Amino acid sequence: xxxxxxxxxxxxxxxxxxxxxxxxxxxxxxxxxxxxxxxxxxxxxxxxxxxxxxxxxxxxxxxxxxxxxxxxxxxxxxxxxxxxxxxxxxxxxxxxxxxxxxxxxxxxxxxxxxxxxxxxxxxxxxxxxxxxxxxxxxxxxxxxxxxxxxxxxxxxxxxxxxxxxxxxxxxxxxxxxxxxxxxxxxxxxxxxxxxxxxxxxxxxxxxxxxxxxxxxxxxxxxxxxxxxxxxxxxxxxxxxxxxxxxxxxxxxxxxxxxxxxxxxxxxxxxxxxxxxxxxxxxxxxxxxxxxxxxxxxxxxxxxxxxxxxxxxxxxxxxxxxxxxxxxxxxxxxxxxxxxxxxxxxxxxxxxxxxxxxxxxxxxxxxxxxxxxxxxxxxxxxxxxxxxxxxxxxxxxxxxxxx
Amino acid sequence: xxxxxxxxxxxxxxxxxxxxxxxxxxxxxxxxxxxxxxxxxxxxxxxxxxxxxxxxxxxxxxxxxxxxxxxxxxxxxxxxxxxxxxxxxxxxxxxxxxxxxxxxxxxxxxxxxxxxxxxxxxxxxxxxxxxxxxxxxxxxxxxxxxxxxxxxxxxxxxxxxxxxxxxxxxxxxxxxxxxxxxxxxxxxxxxxxxxxxxxxxxxxxxxxxxxxxxxxxxxxxxxxxxxxxxxxxxxxxxxxxxxxxxxxxxxxxxxxxxxxxxxxxxxxxxxxxxxxxxxxxxxxxxxxxxxxxxxxxxxxxxxxxxxx
Numbered sequence: 237x238x239x240x241x242x243x244x245x246x247x248x249x250x251x252x253x254x255x256x257x258x259x260x261x262x263x264x265x266x267x268x269x270x271x272x273x274x275x276x277x278x279x280x281x282x283x284x285x286x287x288x289x290x291x292x293x294x295x296x297x298x299x300x301x302x303x304x305x306x307x308x309x310x311x312x313x314x315x316x317x318x319x320x321x322x323x324x325x326x327x328x329x330x331x332x333x334x335x336x337x338x339x340x341x342x343x344x345x346x347x348x349x350x351x352x353x354x355x356x357x358x359x360x361x362x363x364x365x366x367x368x369x370x371x372x373x374x375x376x377x378x379x380x381x382x383x384x385x386x387x388x389x390x391x392x393x394x395x396x397x398x399x400x401x402x403x404x405x406x407x408x409x410x411x412x413x414x415x416x417x418x419x420x421x422x423x424x425x426x427x428x429x430x431x432x433x434x435x436x437x438x439x440x441x442x443x444x445x446x447x448x449x450x451x452x453x454x455x456x457x458x459x460x461x462x463x464x465x466x467x468x469x470x471x472x473x474x475x476x477x478x479x480x481x482x483x484x485x486x487x488x489x490x491x492x493x494x495x496x497x498x499x500x501x502x503x504x505x506x507x508x509x510x511x512x513x514x515x516x517x518x519x520x521x522x523x524x525x526x527x528x529x530x531x532x533x534x535x536x537x538x539x540x541x542x543x544x545x546x547x548x549x550x551x552x553x554x555x556x557x558x559x560x561x562x563x564x565x566x567x568x569x570x571x572x573x574x575x576x577x578x579x580x581x582x583x584x585x586x587x588x589x590x591x592x593x594x595x596x597x598x599x600x601x602x603x604x605x606x607x608x609x610x611x612x613x614x615x616x617x618x619x620x621x622x623x624x625x626x627x628x629x630x631x632x633x634x635x636x637x638x
Numbered sequence: 639x640x641x642x643x644x645x646x647x648x649x650x651x652x653x654x655x656x657x658x659x660x661x662x663x664x665x666x667x668x669x670x671x672x673x674x675x676x677x678x679x680x681x682x683x684x685x686x687x688x689x690x691x692x693x694x695x696x697x698x699x700x701x702x703x704x705x706x707x708x709x710x711x712x713x714x715x716x717x718x719x720x721x722x723x724x725x726x727x728x729x730x731x732x733x734x735x736x737x738x739x740x741x742x743x744x745x746x747x748x749x750x751x752x753x754x755x756x757x758x759x760x761x762x763x764x765x766x767x768x769x770x771x772x773x774x775x776x777x778x779x780x781x782x783x784x785x786x787x788x789x790x791x792x793x794x795x796x797x798x799x800x801x802x803x804x805x806x807x808x809x810x811x812x813x814x815x816x817x818x819x820x821x822x823x824x825x826x827x828x829x830x831x832x833x834x835x836x837x838x839x840x841x842x843x844x845x846x847x848x849x850x851x852x853x854x855x856x857x858x859x860x861x862x863x864x865x866x867x868x869x870x871x872x873x874x875x876x877x878x879x880x881x882x883x884x885x886x887x888x889x890x891x892x893x894x895x896x897x898x899x900x901x902x903x904x905x906x907x908x909x910x911x912x913x914x915x916x917x918x919x920x921x922x923x924x925x926x927x928x929x930x931x932x933x934x935x936x937x938x939x940x941x942x943x944x945x946x
Contacts, residue, residue, distance in 0.1 A: 247676070271654070271676050293654070476710075493706065496798050496875065503707040 237634065238262075238319055239626040240306075242299070243326040244365025246357070247271060249298045253306060253313060253320075254626040261622065262313040263306065267298050279305050281313050295361070299368035323369050323378040324629030326417070326621070327362045329355035330382030332408055337385070337628040339636055340366055340378040348380065354412070355467075377636060379629040386416030389458040394554075397465075411470075413462035415444040415565075418619040419452040420459075422564045426615050427457065429604075430560060439555040441548050444619065445574070446565035447475040447518065451544065453551035461554050463547050469504050473536075473543045475518035478508035480543070510536045520567045520574070527573070541577035548582065558585055558612050564619040569600055579614060586611030641762070642813050643820060646735050653821055654678060655733040657724070659751070661685045661741040663886075663924055664768075666699055667796045668740035673720040674709065674797075675825050680731050682724045684741055684751070696721065702936060708797065727758045736821055739767045740792055742889040744896050748777045756781050766790035766818045771837045771845075771896025771906075774807030784809035788818040791832075793840045794885050798875075803838050804829040836900035841893050844878070845906050848890065851878045852909040861929050862940040879929035880938060882912075883922035887929075891916045 243250040247270045252261040263281035275292040278285065288305070292298045306312050306320075314320070325340075331351040338344050345366070352359045362380075369378055387395075395411040396404060403409045419442045424433065432438040436456035443451050449472040452462040463471025463479075473479045481504075490500055511518035514536035516526060523533040552558045561582070562568075563575060572594050579589035588610040597603050597616040606614035643653065655678040658669040662685075669681045700714040709717070730737070737755060739748075748767060755765055761783040769777055769789040778784035789805025802822045806815045815831070822829040832838040837845065851864050865877025874881075882890055890912060897906035908916075915921065915928060922928030923936075930938040 293652075494875070495707070498798065499707045502709065506710040506713075507707050 237321040237630045238314065239629050240320050240323045241326070241622045241625045241629070242323060242365050242369065243622075244295055244298075244361050244368075246361045249295065249302060249365060251302050252622045252626070254623060256623060256627040256630050259620055259623050263311075264622075265302070265305070267292065267302060270295060270298050277301060277305065279311055281311055284311070286311050294368075295364040296368040296371060299365065299372055303372060317373060317376075320373065320376050322629050322633040323373060323376055324625040325362060325366050325369075325378060325380045326383065326625055327380040328358035328383045328414065329412065330380075330384045331412070332388075334380070334382050335385055335388040337379050337381045337632050339632055340370070340380060344380070354408075377633045379632050381417060381625040381628050383414045383416050384412045386420040387411075387413035387452070387459045387462050390461055394461045409466055411462070411465040413450065413452070413459065414464045414468050415448070415450045415452075415462075416459070417621040417624045418442075418444045418564060419450075419454065419462070421619055421621065421624050422562045422615075422617045423452070423454040424457060426560050426562050426613070426617060429615075430613060432559070433457070438559055439552075439557050440560040440562060441551045441555070441558060442562045442564065443544055443548070443568055444565045445472075445544070445563060445567035445571065448477065449474045449479075449544075449565070449567070451547040451551060453554050455555055461551060472547065473513075473540045474509045475520075476506045476509045476511045478504050478512070510540060513539055520571060524571075524573050537573060538577070541574045544574065545578045545581050548578065552585065558587070560613045560615060561587065562615045562617050564617045569602075569616045569618055570598055572598060575605065575614075575616070582612070587614065589614050641735075643817055646817075651733050651735040653736060653817065653824055655731065656680070656821065657682065657727075657730060657734050657737045659684055659727075659737065659739045659741055661743070663699070664742060664792060664794070664796070665740040666695055667794070668738060668792055669721055670696060670699060670703075670717050671797045672738075672825055673717045674713065677720065677824060678733075679721045680724045680734065681721060682727050703797070727754070730759050730763060735762065736764045736766065736817060738790065738821070739765065741768060742770065742886070742892065744770055744892045745772045745777070745899075748772065749780060752777060752781050752787060756783060761786060764788070764814045764817045766821065768792050769805060769838070771841055771893040772900055773834045773836050774805050775809065775834055776836075776900070778807055778809060785811040786814050788814050789834065789838070790818055790822070791838060791840060793844075794881070799827065801828045801830045803832045803840060805832050805834050805838050807834050837893065837897050837906075842897065842906075844881070845890065845893055845897060848878045848882055848912075849905070849907075849909050852911045855911065856909075860940075883928035883930055883932075883938075885922070886924060887912055887916050887921045 239254050241252045241254060249267045252264040254261050265277060265279035267277045269275040270292050271294060277288045292301060303317050306314055307317060329351055331354050333347050333351060348363055366378060422442050423440050426440060427433040427438050438456055440454045441451060442454055448468055450462055450464040453460050469477050471479050486500060510523060514523055514532040516530055516533050517523060523537055526533040527537055575594050579587060588607040589605055590607045593605040597605050600618055602618045604613055604615050656672060657680045658665055660666060660681050660683055669679045673679045696718055700717060703709050704711050704714050765787045767777060767787055767789055774789040778787050784807060787807060788810045791803035804819050804822060819829040854864050855861055861879050865879045868874060869877045891908050894906050894908035920927045923932055926932045932938055
């Protein structure tokens with residue numbers, strides 16, 4: 237089954253055409269600057285890279301262009317769009333309504349729209365992507381796969397905040413967690429590698445460390461806790477997000493600087509994290525290059541690593557032990573420096589990282605980096621959210637046809 | 639009849655591209671706020687001697703916003719990249735059909751502006767006029783196409799304000815009102831349609847509040863104390879004195895003049911505390927001194943105190 241995977245952002249559309257379970261896409265690309273002068277599309281297919289320029293006013297025009305490229309005689313990988321069997325959309329937030337992928341129907345769309353207040357920065361754009369595909373591919377089934385869905389197995393004592401119960405009951409203010417598709421993928425894949433995919437007691441902590449970062453505690457393939465909360469701001473220190481901070485400090489800062497909600501939101505989301513501490517960059521690669529000569533870069537890396545370490549410790553306690561520790565995401569797979577900082581501090585668990593393997597696990601590789609006698613296996617693992625979306629779309633659309 | 643939004647789209651015109659008329663900080667603020675929302679903005683300086691619409695003027699404004707976490711450094715660059723400066727208003731850029739007046743000024747200045755726009759742009763253009771303390775219908779007296787003109791109030795702080803007053807004049811066409819409302823929504827704000835009375839809701843109410851606050855100081859109160867009390871008692875983000883400094887005391891003085899003339903009510907007469915400061919050109923934040931004094935990094939100090 238050929239599945240087009242679409243990840244529509246505010247001004248971008250990322251896409252891949254996959255034939256699951258094959259993890260290699262037939263093609264992939266990103267359309268950037270939708271609605272902004274200078275929009276362009278980068279497309280990879282058959283070992284070639286292309287860059288195309290065209291003004292794209294909205295998501296509908298964007299999807300139309302992507303479809304054109306897919307069937308293009310030179311860059312394309314299919315002859316006609318009728319070859320597309322399904323479209324799978326990444327949807328950031330499914331709230332408490334969606335625990336599983338869903339086939340797009342008018343009723344599902346209505347519920348998705350109702351979930352918009354939960355993720356006002358993401359869901360509306362995901363919905364625009366679906367609307368555009370509905371218009372341009374009227375006969376092709378579509379499915380939505382949710383970033384939050386994997387974490388729906390968290391127990392109530394883990395997902396509730398200790399606030400007046402009324403706030404949860406009336407408004408569903410609670411921890412939802414994100415990066416679910418990625419945590420799911422690496423947890424399941426590592427369990428397979430270790431021959432424990434059917435073990436209900438297999439305990440793994442997955443660290444998705446990219447520009448956004450989160451940790452999940454996964455037991456027997458189910459998420460029991462995760463560091464991001466109602467929004468992606470909670471938890472780890474990230475590229476520009478602050479993660480955990482005493483909430484009352486925000487009250488104090490608002491009063492001190494007479495800030496409004498938008499400014500406070502920007503402070504937490506865009507000015508904090510690695511960028512805020514280093515004063516240099518939100519990019520871990522830049523910080524690693526400068527850590528020997530720039531105090532801020534060194535401190536940012538230490539704080540980042542320390543906070544990951546604390547969550548690993550907490551989730552090991554929550555899991556009642558640890559069989560595997562997985563690093564994924566751009567920093568997770570390439571960040572030998574942070575892994576080197578974190579792992580020796582976990583030696584009390586019998587975890588032993590092989591420094592040579594850790595160094596070797598650079599350049600987006602999947603490999604085990606612990607020693608053979610380590611009681612906990614440590615992995616640098618390339619995530620593949622698009623493949624999960626394609627697989628789950630194929631499964632749900634396939635069951636529809638039966 | 640003005641063309642509808644869809645009819646304009648069919649001719650290749652779009653609300654994604656607008657012309658902003660500026661005579662200073664307000665114009666730059668409106669242009670930057672529109673650009674931040676992804677619109678392409680052509681800005682025209684009407685009074686070049688007091689109006690810096692070149693990149694340097696914007697850079698200083700945007701730097702202050704980055705410092706106070708209003709937008710990130712890369713967003714500031716993107717905002718600048720979508721703003722271009724037009725030297726004069728001879729004709730509209732091909733894709734634009736909305737001219738947004740973000741200047742201050744009273745009755746005669748605005749009437750003259752609308753006449754100039756009509757000559758330069760013809761009937762096809764929609765004009766969102768910032769009406770000060772005058773009714774939109776009165777501003778349109780003497781022009782041939784009053785249907786294309788709609789009031790749009792930019793009450794500072796424009797960037798943060800979630801709502802903007804859209805004020806249809808007596809002759810404004812529904813298409814023109816729809817276009818201006820759509821522009822407001824495109825800026826991420828909610829249009830609030832208000833009746834065409836001089837000063838509409840915000841200017842009338844603000845002038846009354848400021849006059850009451852000045853009378854309180856006259857009776858022995860302090861500027862800082864009055865501002866702080868009103869902020870906490872009424873849940874305002876700024877007290878009336880701080881807000882007045884931000885708007886510009888010269889602008890408020892013009893509003894008072896307009897409101898007294900248009901409404902016939904002495905309630906809106908400019909108070910001595912205001913006229914004296916305008917006379918001394920202590921017109922608020924922009925010049926570093928108004929009701930408050932401002933440090934070089936923009937912090938307000940109570941009168942007579944070096945720090946707050």
